Amino acid sequence: MAKVKTALIVATMAVAVVGCQKKRPETLPPGPGGPVDPGPAPGPGGGGAQPGTAEHFKQNVVSDTINFDFDQYDIDARARQILDSQAQWLMQYPNTRISLEGHADERGTREYNLALGDRRANAAKNYLAARGVSPARITTISYGKERPIALGSDEASWAQNRRAVTIVIN
């Protein structure tokens, strides 16, 4: 009877797989609860926030969020109005920096939506730059469909989730 025998022992393979890595200083990306909170009583007159802060920004711009059509990234009239108000504030506080978060709704594949969110963030960035905000002050980050703010699977929710959010970082 023929014998086929390879003498490799498998014990080493048992330890080849690893457990959790817990050493790295990882941080959670900002959840939707943070950036989109309307904040306490954003009065039209500027509220009480300290000038130049993220809170002050939210109180003094039309909105921190612009929205997009399905699978689109062009800046429409409503978005222009919002970004114009943001540009005005940013020109007033030239030492501030912003992060533009691009998001997509769930009706795209994960990877494509990362690219789509990136397109949206960059569209907003380019618009602000054209309004005189130095691109060096703007970073972009795409979350694709990973961080929806509306949880439904319906047109109204999807419309809210297709967005670019401006966050002031000091």
Added chain:
Amino acid sequence: MKLRILFAATTALFVASPGLAQEQPAAPQPTAPAGESQELPTIDVTDESAQDLTIIIPPMPTQQVVSTPAGSTDALGRQIAQIVTDNLRNSGLFKPLGPTGVRAIPVSEVSAPDFGYWRGATAQALVHGFVRANGDGNLTVGCYLYDVALGTELAREGFIVSPADWRRAAHKCSDTIYTRLTGEGPYFDSRVIYVSETGPKNRRIKRLAIMDQDGANHRFLTNGQSIVLTPRFSPDERRIAYMSYQDDKPSLYVYDLNARTQRLLVTNVSLAFAPRFSPDGRWILFTMSVAGNADVYRIAAGGGTPQRLTTAPGIDTGGSYSPDGSKIVFESDRSGSQQLYVMNADGSNQQRISFGGGRYATPAWSPRGDLIAFTRMGGGFRIGVMNPSGGGEKLLTDAWGDEGPSWSPNGRVLLFSRGAQGPSGKSDIWSVDLTGSTSRRIPTQLDGSDPSWGPLRP
């Protein structure tokens, strides 16, 4: 798809596999040599008759009950028979019976089955095996496959494993039976890397996790503080390329399973994603977005300067190498919507291959080279396959949110994510075979997405 199950009486196949020690088990009793030239029945298994082939799998006996770190050898014999049964059932091609409710056999029958008895049980195929504790602390698991009607041996293999790896012996035995009866390649002894999910839809916690293809031996690799997406195994199964939002910089990392370390692969970029290893493991295809324009690049798996492969002004992503490494299938919205394209590995000769209705995404080239799996969007998200020139399209699933197919090592089964409609944000990992008729949820500890099926283990 038609799968032929052949009961040919060639002599038993002995495949030596490095890594998992293998031996032809010393039979407790000599066996009659299998006939070499008999004319034997051929069974065609189609979608409709897929459940027709009955395989009986009694508990695998042990000559001497020995306690091992994995349990006693007689308990292991029953568990291994159960795993073999589960694997064969999950393949959708067989009707396995056992080990519960099947007559237990003595060791003396392992290599000399009581064919008369099993014919009475209307079995067409019969699996026998044994478990033996070796003096050096390892286990030997014997695995035999018989044609009941003819009374012949079809396959015989033995596997030497450490007690910690006892399940692998069951998977190798399953692969022996599966390959012998179908002519297809093996796939049960393989692992899956995926993204484990939990938490509300707007704050999903996503961790890298690894498990055997049947969900056993599950463990987490990252702690969930950063979102991780789209992991992919290297061809040697030692590394995992994936995307992480660590430090709020979404980029690609390579995790070394032996060293338990992760390394940043692409530096100084605002967005890198969609990593895919080349078949030789030397390169990683990925997508990099520069000023909002996403293109497919490749980079040496150890890092280096990315080389750009696509230049279209649209979103080009999701590259996947053909098994010979000569071509790449990817998706692009350059025509106005996501469609599939094939190009040479250097980026030349880009040709669109998908022309059906709706959008096509996440192409994955079969390890056999004959098919490309994809997500098709239009109404719901569905998993389908087409041949590399775009013909022969077939949709395999019909659900609201199926996405991201990953091939089994033998190119016969696909894993994918199935997302739930509505506010739960729930997602599970499912499998479907190429007939589309065998689909099931893969058990995971928490929710799951982005599965990547690893290679057959050595």
